[in-house]
Amino acid sequence: MADPQRPITIAFDVMGSDHGPAELVKGAAALTLDTPNIHALLVGDQAVIGQALSQTRYNAERLAVHHAPTFVAMTEKPSAALEEKPLASIKVAAELVARGDAEALVSAGNTGACVLACARSFKLIPGVKRAALATVYPTQAVHGSKSDPFSLILDVGATVDATADDLVSFAVMGAAYARIISKNPNPTVALLSNGTEAQKGPPRVVEANQRLRSVSGLQFIGNVEGVDIPRGTADVVVCDGFVGNVCLKMLEGVHETVLELAKYAYKEKLLWRAGLAMLSSGFERIKEVTDWEQYGGAPILGFDRLFIKAHGRSKARAIANAGKVAAKAVSNQLAHVIEQGLQAPA
Amino acid sequence: MADPQRPITIAFDVMGSDHGPAELVKGAAALTLDTPNIHALLVGDQAVIGQALSQTRYNAERLAVHHAPTFVAMTEKPSAALEEKPLASIKVAAELVARGDAEALVSAGNTGACVLACARSFKLIPGVKRAALATVYPTQAVHGSKSDPFSLILDVGATVDATADDLVSFAVMGAAYARIISKNPNPTVALLSNGTEAQKGPPRVVEANQRLRSVSGLQFIGNVEGVDIPRGTADVVVCDGFVGNVCLKMLEGVHETVLELAKYAYKEKLLWRAGLAMLSSGFERIKEVTDWEQYGGAPILGFDRLFIKAHGRSKARAIANAGKVAAKAVSNQLAHVIEQGLQAPA
Numbered sequence: 226m227a228d229p230q231r232p233i234t235i236a237f238d239v240m241g242s243d244h245g246p247a248e249l250v251k252g253a254a255a256l257t258l259d260t261p262n263i264h265a266l267l268v269g270d271q272a273v274i275g276q277a278l279s280q281t282r283y284n285a286e287r288l289a290v291h292h293a294p295t296f297v298a299m300t301e302k303p304s305a306a307l308e309e310k311p312l313a314s315i316k317v318a319a320e321l322v323a324r325g326d327a328e329a330l331v332s333a334g335n336t337g338a339c340v341l342a343c344a345r346s347f348k349l350i351p352g353v354k355r356a357a358l359a360t361v362y363p364t365q366a367v368h369g370s371k372s373d374p375f376s377l378i379l380d381v382g383a384t385v386d387a388t389a390d391d392l393v394s395f396a397v398m399g400a401a402y403a404r405i406i407s408k409n410p411n412p413t414v415a416l417l418s419n420g421t422e423a424q425k426g427p428p429r430v431v432e433a434n435q436r437l438r439s440v441s442g443l444q445f446i447g448n449v450e451g452v453d454i455p456r457g458t459a460d461v462v463v464c465d466g467f468v469g470n471v472c473l474k475m476l477e478g479v480h481e482t483v484l485e486l487a488k489y490a491y492k493e494k495l496l497w498r499a500g501l502a503m504l505s506s507g508f509e510r511i512k513e514v515t516d517w518e519q520y521g522g523a524p525i526l527g528f529d530r531l532f533i534k535a536h537g538r539s540k541a542r543a544i545a546n547a548g549k550v551a552a553k554a555v556s557n558q559l560a561h562v563i564e565q566g567l568q569a570p571a
Numbered sequence: 572m573a574d575p576q577r578p579i580t581i582a583f584d585v586m587g588s589d590h591g592p593a594e595l596v597k598g599a600a601a602l603t604l605d606t607p608n609i610h611a612l613l614v615g616d617q618a619v620i621g622q623a624l625s626q627t628r629y630n631a632e633r634l635a636v637h638h639a640p641t642f643v644a645m646t647e648k649p650s651a652a653l654e655e656k657p658l659a660s661i662k663v664a665a666e667l668v669a670r671g672d673a674e675a676l677v678s679a680g681n682t683g684a685c686v687l688a689c690a691r692s693f694k695l696i697p698g699v700k701r702a703a704l705a706t707v708y709p710t711q712a713v714h715g716s717k718s719d720p721f722s723l724i725l726d727v728g729a730t731v732d733a734t735a736d737d738l739v740s741f742a743v744m745g746a747a748y749a750r751i752i753s754k755n756p757n758p759t760v761a762l763l764s765n766g767t768e769a770q771k772g773p774p775r776v777v778e779a780n781q782r783l784r785s786v787s788g789l790q791f792i793g794n795v796e797g798v799d800i801p802r803g804t805a806d807v808v809v810c811d812g813f814v815g816n817v818c819l820k821m822l823e824g825v826h827e828t829v830l831e832l833a834k835y836a837y838k839e840k841l842l843w844r845a846g847l848a849m850l851s852s853g854f855e856r857i858k859e860v861t862d863w864e865q866y867g868g869a870p871i872l873g874f875d876r877l878f879i880k881a882h883g884r885s886k887a888r889a890i891a892n893a894g895k896v897a898a899k900a901v902s903n904q905l906a907h908v909i910e911q912g913l914q915a916p917a
Contacts, residue, residue: 382765385765385773386774417817418813418817419812419813419816419817420816426731426813427731427732427811427813430813450817450820451816451817451818451819451821451823451824452820452821452823452824453824454817454824455824464817465773466765467764467765467772467773467776467814468814470765470796470797471765471796471797471800471810471814471817471818472797472818472821473797474797474798475798475800475801475818475821476797476821477797477798478797478799478800478801
């Protein structure tokens with residue numbers, strides 16, 4: 226299905242991230258040198274981009290710049306900002322992708338503005354009613370043919386009041402993404418609930434459980450519980466954006482909390498204190514290793530065009546990874562695979 | 572308000588726990604010796620209770636036994652089991668409490684059967700539409716005048732599809748409980764959402780946020796996010812039973828997961844391995860220290876009678892603690908305080 230030779234253009238909204246446009250420009254520039262088929266379309270302030278390009282190597286035949294005079298800052302309210310700034314980089318970039326000048330979009334800017342710009346410019350895949358933001362997170366178990374110590378969880382914030390319909394399409398979308406990106410030909414998919422029994426949970430979850438059992442081509446393993454999230458019982462965990470966001474943010478706080486709790490409980494005991502000191506750089510490294518930005522960022526699934534949200538703190542390497550993941554999804558026709566998955570006869 | 576001298580009878584369903592009736596009998600027996608005002612009413616198999624009593628000290632003037640010939644096992648389906656066993660100990664005990672033979676109920680048995688038996692025998696407090704299961708969990712921050720390293724979270728599983736009405740009453744109930752049990756005269760209460768802004772979350776959460784701002788006598792601090800759960804940003808965290816159950820079970824898995832992740836990531840590095848080894852008994856102790864069973868178990872709030880669910884693995888000391896907490900709630904008129912809190916003018 227995939228043609229690794231076909232040239233694929235990825236648009237990069239280079240503005241509005243924590244470390245400034247130069248990191249995004251550097252990441253995209255590296256892709257034009259390292260990968261044979263990726264073209265980069267940099268969207269943002271032309272002067273700023275020119276300045277950044279003057280300080281990095283790139284393949285000029287596979288890099289283009291599209292000027293956007295303004296951008297949405299991290300702290301701005303998404304809808305108001307997009308209203309006031311019709312030429313904001315994320316909006317311009319999404320429109321360029323929608324009209325076919327590029328095939329996917331990467332940004333490290335304001336998440337809400339990204340989601341909104343995509344929703345306004347892209348079309349939903351037939352069969353999908355609402356989009357989902359997905360992310361990988363660290364697990365005990367390993368997954369896929371690359372033995373990634375990560376599972377995918379969706380939705381983590383795009384659709385806070387998902388219906389049973391939405392949950393079913395999230396499951397199909399997450400499985401398609403895991404299949405393509407994690408080289409996991411038959412990913413296990415579970416529904417997050419307050420018990421493993423099929424009848425557990427609010428009505429939307431109970432109904433989704435029923436319907437997922439009969440989606441062909443999907444390896445649905447039923448409900449999992451909160452404890453199964455860190456364990457990594459399933460390759461793909463499906464929930465509404467409200468629950469998913471709470472879980473994701475709890476996971477982000479775990480490192481900090483365990484260290485603090487350990488300090489609190491055992492400040493009296495020298496042996497434990499020494500153990501903690503020896504481990505502290507280890508804990509730092511856990512945080513680093515489990516940081517999802519290295520794994521290409523968080524895709525918004527459900528639109529005809531792929532958007533990948535890199536973390537606001539992304540450096541050039543994370544941006545290059547996001548671009549590679551986007552290109553891989555495009556060359557493997559992610560949107561088409563999702564559409565087929567949703568149309569599959571029961 | 573509280574009269575510490577008034578005798579208070581607590582019913583103990585001694586059947587169906589992981590460690591058998593003797594641990595519950597021992598815990599209740601200890602209370603009749605150690606506390607001046609608590610009477611224990613033991614409900615369960617008379618012969619088994621008699622045998623356990625013959626092996627422990629107790630004050631016979633403050634201990635009574637009520638025979639119940641059967642009980643609900645941990646693995647049974649709650650509604651079917653209560654149907655088939657009208658004389659199951661939890662059902663008999665709840666009825667004894669409902670008719671006034673005791674003022675509160677403690678059990679370490681099947682949680683679902685406990686919730687159901689209470690719902691069938693007890694009355695909802697005026698103003699409360701649905702009950703909530705609350706539990707304390709370990710936090711970084713300390714709370715109340717005893718500097719407990721715990722927050723209270725509710726609901727964690729009684730009401731999976733809570734309305735805005737329910738969330739408001741959960742907030743009032745949780746605050747009343749924290750005030751009485753944690754000696755925290757003015758507990759901070761927060762609503763769990765996917766962002767701190769008042770308009771974040773599904774409609775029920777947005778509406779509850781609006782309404783909680785005008786509940787007098789409640790120190791509502793607005794929305795908190797997932798990361799605020801382990802941090803302990805609020806003394807009381809309010810959510811529906813679906814989200815709360817997922818969060819609670821994630822917290823339960825944290826200890827296990829962090830150790831496993833650390834092992835996975837750093838098995839190569841000797842220093843880290845040594846640090847982990849030195850800390851391993853420390854991690855075990857964290858688990859122990861943060862085990863909520865020591866803090867009296869999980870109350871079901873919202874009924875005219877208090878029920879406290881001790882952990883299935885509870886030993887005698889945990890049962891005695893649950894009995895003390897129940898007596899403290901009764902002598903401080905918890906149900907009355909909740910009723911007043913819900914009637915308070917905005």
